[in-house]
Amino acid sequence: MRVTVIGSGYVGLVAGACLAETGNDVVCADVDERKIARLKKNEIPIYEPGLEPMVARNQSEGRLVFTTDVGAAVEHGKVIFIAVGTPPGEDGSADLRHVLAVATTIGRHLNEPKVIVTKSTVPVGTAEKVRAAVKAVSQGPFYVASNPEFLKEGAAIDDFMKPDRVVIGVDSDEARDILGQLYGPFVRTGNPVLFMDIPSAEVTKYAANAMLATRISFMNQIAQLCEMVGADVGSVRKGIGTDRRIGPAFLFPGPGYGGSCFPKDVKALIQTAREIGMEPDLWESVEAVNDRQKRVMLAKLKVELGTSLAGRKVAVWGLAFKPETDDMRESPSIPLVEGILAAGGSVVAHDPKAAETAREVFGSRIQYARDPYEALAGADALAIVTEWLVYRNPDLERVRKALRNPLIVDGRNLFDPPRMAAAGFKYVSIGRRGQ
Numbered sequence: 252m253r254v255t256v257i258g259s260g261y262v263g264l265v266a267g268a269c270l271a272e273t274g275n276d277v278v279c280a281d282v283d284e285r286k287i288a289r290l291k292k293n294e295i296p297i298y299e300p301g302l303e304p305m306v307a308r309n310q311s312e313g314r315l316v317f318t319t320d321v322g323a324a325v326e327h328g329k330v331i332f333i334a335v336g337t338p339p340g341e342d343g344s345a346d347l348r349h350v351l352a353v354a355t356t357i358g359r360h361l362n363e364p365k366v367i368v369t370k371s372t373v374p375v376g377t378a379e380k381v382r383a384a385v386k387a388v389s390q391g392p393f394y395v396a397s398n399p400e401f402l403k404e405g406a407a408i409d410d411f412m413k414p415d416r417v418v419i420g421v422d423s424d425e426a427r428d429i430l431g432q433l434y435g436p437f438v439r440t441g442n443p444v445l446f447m448d449i450p451s452a453e454v455t456k457y458a459a460n461a462m463l464a465t466r467i468s469f470m471n472q473i474a475q476l477c478e479m480v481g482a483d484v485g486s487v488r489k490g491i492g493t494d495r496r497i498g499p500a501f502l503f504p505g506p507g508y509g510g511s512c513f514p515k516d517v518k519a520l521i522q523t524a525r526e527i528g529m530e531p532d533l534w535e536s537v538e539a540v541n542d543r544q545k546r547v548m549l550a551k552l553k554v555e556l557g558t559s560l561a562g563r564k565v566a567v568w569g570l571a572f573k574p575e576t577d578d579m580r581e582s583p584s585i586p587l588v589e590g591i592l593a594a595g596g597s598v599v600a601h602d603p604k605a606a607e608t609a610r611e612v613f614g615s616r617i618q619y620a621r622d623p624y625e626a627l628a629g630a631d632a633l634a635i636v637t638e639w640l641v642y643r644n645p646d647l648e649r650v651r652k653a654l655r656n657p658l659i660v661d662g663r664n665l666f667d668p669p670r671m672a673a674a675g676f677k678y679v680s681i682g683r684r685g686q
Contacts, residue, residue, distance in 0.1 A: 252276070252433055255328025257321060257353050259286060261297055261407075261511070261578075262370055262400050263334030268302060269411040271309035273436040278316045280324035290317045298577040298604045301408040321353075325360035330433060332398070333357075333381070334370040343518035344526075345374050354384035361391040366426045368396045372516060374523050375453040378420070394426040397449045399456030404510060405575025412437060417444045420452025457523075460516040461534055466501040467508045468540035471547075474504035474682025484682030485664065504681045506583035506636055506662035507544035509572030514541075514581040545583045548634055548662045549590035551679050555658055556631060560596030566630035566654075568623055569637025570602040570609045577604040579612055583662065584636045592616060601626040603639055627653035638663040647674045 252275045256267040259281035267279040281287055286296055293307040309315035318324055325331060335349040350371055357367055367385065369378055378395045385393060397420035402410045417434045421427045427446055438444055447455075470488065477484040484504050492499030508514070517538050524531035556563050572582035579585065588598050598617040600609065606619050620626035623641060627633060627650060635642060643665055651657045651674065659671065661680040671678035 252429075253327055253329045254278070254433070255280065255324045255331045256334055256370075257281075257324065257331065257356075258333065258335035258349075258371070259283070259290060259317065260334065260336060261299070261404070262402065263332070264290075264295070264297070264306070265299065265302065265402060265407045265411055266332060266334060266370060266400070267315060268305045268309060269408065269437075270433070271315040272305055272412070274314065275433070276314060276327075277309075278318060278324045278327045280318050280321045282319060282321065284319050287317045287319050298575075299407050300405065300575055305408065321356055322360045325357050325365075326362045328365065329363070330366045330368060330429060331357055332368045332370040337371050337373055337515075339515050339518050342522055344522040345372070345377075345515075345519045347373065347377060347380065350377065351380060351384045354381040355388055357393075358385035358387065358389035361385070361389045361393060364392045364394070364425075366394045366396055366429050368398045368430070369453075370398055370400055372399065372456055372512070372519075373397075373453060374457070374519055375450045377453060378449045394421075394423045394429075395449070396421045396426045396430060397452035398430065399452060401456070401459060404578055405573060413440070414438070414442060416442055418452050418455050419444060419446050420449035421446060422449055457516050457520045460512050461520050461537070463501050464508055464513040464517050464541070465533070465537045467505070467513075468537045468544070470502050470504045471507065471544045471681075472540050477682040477684070481684055482682075483684045487682075504664065505544075506548050506587070506681075507541045509581035509583055510578060511580045514538075545586045546590070547681070548583070548587050548636070548660055549594075551660045552591070552632055552634065553594070555660070555677065555679065556656075558594070560591055560594035563591075563596040563631045564629060564655075565591050565596055565598055566620075566626040566633045567598055567600040568602075568626065568633065568635045568642050569639055570600055571605040571637050574637055574639045575604075577602075577608045579605055579608045582636075584609075585612060587634060587636060588613060588617060599626045599628075599630060602637065603641060624649060624653060629653075629655050631656045632658040632660060635659065635661045635663055635665060638665060647671075647676070651675050 254275045254277045256263045256279045259279045267277050271277040295303045333353050337345040340346050378397050382395045419430050474484040488502045492502050521531040521534045570584045601620040601623050658677045664680045
């Protein structure tokens, strides 16, 4: 099938590569000339396991093409995915300018009946705005659909190729048939393609991310309760996670959620609710708990080292908001590092993939270590923000000898407290007994 993906960011690039992998003739278009030039050379601007070889393979075999000619790309596709950014505005609402600009371009190059699919995360009602934008400049027939993505950064290829479900909002038999055919290869094991009306598909994306964000904030507040009453959040997590009605996923306490989806989507859901006269009390609380949680690690450091961190050096392991990505958008590492610097301290950080991204955020205000142990030399504390595998089983004797002060503030609860005490550390984690 002839497919066009407009927008070659995270979602568009993964979607384009995976659709090409299943034999479709895919054109990915973007107005960013530098990005397209790099992609043509198989230089991937993001870190996502498995994506680079998939792009290279499908380019070399002729199924995947990158271009800055958006009009020609529109004319190519029978199915056109809109996968451009929807950054939050000042009020938290999704900015649809890029989406609607693409819709106008599609209308101007509508050379045959096409299925126009919103792949970007967009609020309910966006498909109708896309339809109106296309109709304003074209009289040709077309169909609209909503196909929200549910990709986890660090596991996006597996998520696309072997999805839990595919959600598609349609209001025509033509769009249903074409998109059912397009997604057929991805659900051969029986996982469902869930066809529904377009508004329901648009709400589903926000509802899924808000639910996951709620679970994270819930457990972070339970962790705070555990610390205050002498309970252990690990035991509590197992006690509730084994209830089949609840399940164990997303019940790990931590330094707060980040990334490109949860913060933005919760904000957008709050704003949508306000616009229609609904009180978004729960989602506002989820956001407030998360904002507060991002300050917890800094507060723990100050308890141990003093409110003023002047002359103190802190080693930070992990800068990306989660492992297996270089994405630092809304990462808990940012308020931690900024807080250390504001209190007069210095930071030496390590991250396996996000160092270059971090340079764009912090510049030369912090030091960047080539390996985890280099970051520790002479530091007064180690703060663990991201649970990369390389941090999970370190040489503890080497860690203790490298640190000037054997203090670890672990935002991911990677280690066993008795073991750490026996190894000579002051070990401070999240929601554990005796802290």
